[in-house]
Amino acid sequence: MKPKVLLTRAFQEKPIKYLSEISELTVGSFETNLTKEEIIEKIKGKDALISLLADTIDKDVIDSSPGLKIIANYAVGYNNIDYEYCMEKGIYVTHTPGVLTEATADIAFALLLSVSRRIIESHNFVLEGKFKGWEPNLLLGKEITGKTMGIIGMGRIGKAFARRCKGFGMNILYYSRTRLDEKEEKELGITFKNLNNLLSESDFISLHVPLTKETHHLLNKEKLKLLKKDAILINTSRGAVIDEKYLIKILEEKRIYGAGFDVYEREPFVPEELKKLKNVVLLPHIGSATEETREKMAMMSVKAIEDYFTGKIPQNLIPEWKNKLNG
Numbered sequence: 082m083k084p085k086v087l088l089t090r091a092f093q094e095k096p097i098k099y100l101s102e103i104s105e106l107t108v109g110s111f112e113t114n115l116t117k118e119e120i121i122e123k124i125k126g127k128d129a130l131i132s133l134l135a136d137t138i139d140k141d142v143i144d145s146s147p148g149l150k151i152i153a154n155y156a157v158g159y160n161n162i163d164y165e166y167c168m169e170k171g172i173y174v175t176h177t178p179g180v181l182t183e184a185t186a187d188i189a190f191a192l193l194l195s196v197s198r199r200i201i202e203s204h205n206f207v208l209e210g211k212f213k214g215w216e217p218n219l220l221l222g223k224e225i226t227g228k229t230m231g232i233i234g235m236g237r238i239g240k241a242f243a244r245r246c247k248g249f250g251m252n253i254l255y256y257s258r259t260r261l262d263e264k265e266e267k268e269l270g271i272t273f274k275n276l277n278n279l280l281s282e283s284d285f286i287s288l289h290v291p292l293t294k295e296t297h298h299l300l301n302k303e304k305l306k307l308l309k310k311d312a313i314l315i316n317t318s319r320g321a322v323i324d325e326k327y328l329i330k331i332l333e334e335k336r337i338y339g340a341g342f343d344v345y346e347r348e349p350f351v352p353e354e355l356k357k358l359k360n361v362v363l364l365p366h367i368g369s370a371t372e373e374t375r376e377k378m379a380m381m382s383v384k385a386i387e388d389y390f391t392g393k394i395p396q397n398l399i400p401e402w403k404n405k406l407n408g
């Protein structure tokens with residue numbers, strides 16, 4: 082008998098087609114993300130779930146389907162899932178590491194260039210008919226080459242971002258839970274710093290940590306106060322890694338140069354104060370949004386379901402589950 086699978090929201094066509102061949106598939110919605118109540122309703126009687134990072138998969142949801150065996154999150158971040166509860170109940174949780182690394186590092190770099198070179202302001206300037214000819218002081222921004230970049234979280238995306246920074250001739254500092262070995266630090270051209278020193282010495286900061294209990298408000302008021310006067314902060318990790326309210330305050334007061342956001346503390350809510358600022362670039366969480374990457378993420382999620390129901394352990398289990406299985 083084929084497993085009963087709930088895909089909360091339709092993704093790319095090819096992986097859906099494949100999934101519908103190997104399972105008894107329910108697509109929760111083709112148009113909008115489901116509410117928690119809708120997920121609770123639709124998950125009843127299902128063996129497997131493919132969730133979006135925007136879906137909250139907490140105890141209420143998990144307990145609505147006693148037969149649930151595996152949750153494949155269509156994202157690398159899995160802070161939307163109560164994975165500890167899943168592990169207690171023996172429910173596998175998988176994610177999509179690796180396939181979105183380059184696309185996400187690109188978006189972080191795009192944000193850095195957009196803020197430092199005032200791309201959105203410049204585009205609007207032209208649209209508003211204000212371009213009257215080349216000017217010595219028109220829309221001057223901040224130089225990238227030769228500046229110091231501080232990267233927080235040196236995992237897959239942090240490293241891909243570091244490679245881009247190296248290509249742009251930047252001096253690169255990093256802070257991460259686990260320090261890399263000397264050989265890798267040398268190859269990437271990066272120098273380890275403690276968080277306070279990184280924050281006070283960097284011209285630009287980019288965040289690449291997952292959202293966990295430890296990283297929630299990692300950049301709190303006290304840490305944000307350490308930023309240089311002309312600093313640019315880029316966040317493509319998760320909104321709640323920064324105290325968003327205080328960041329808005331220092332942006333309003335021009336205590337830093339600017340910030341690039343792909344993620345927000347209470348998505349999809351974007352504070353009105355933030356939308357009023359000129360020194361920010363605001364994206365709607367599109368780090369992994371390329372046709373190529375999204376298809377790979379979808380296939381990876383489908384493959385995890387297929388593996389499980391053909392007696393294999395999915396390769397893309399979250400690290401906590403892998404550690405548990407490896408004792």
Ligand code: NAP
Binds near residue numbers: 181182259343
């Ligand atoms: P990863 O390879 O696991 O890298 C995360 C890094 O953060 C690791 O080096 C990890 O250290 C470090 N870290 C974890 N907890 C920390 C802490 N408390 N303090 C300091 N460093 C800590 O993950 P990834 O694939 O690069 O993805 C990173 C995150 O980016 C995801 O979790 C997701 O939230 C976000 N993301 C966003 C988008 C988007 O669309 N904007 C797209 C993809 C991913 P260890 O080496 O010790 O584990």
Ligand code: GLV
Binds near residue numbers: 155
């Ligand atoms: C995107 O934010 C992801 O975690 O994949």
Ligand code: GLV
């Ligand atoms: C600018 O367009 C220049 O030629 O310097």
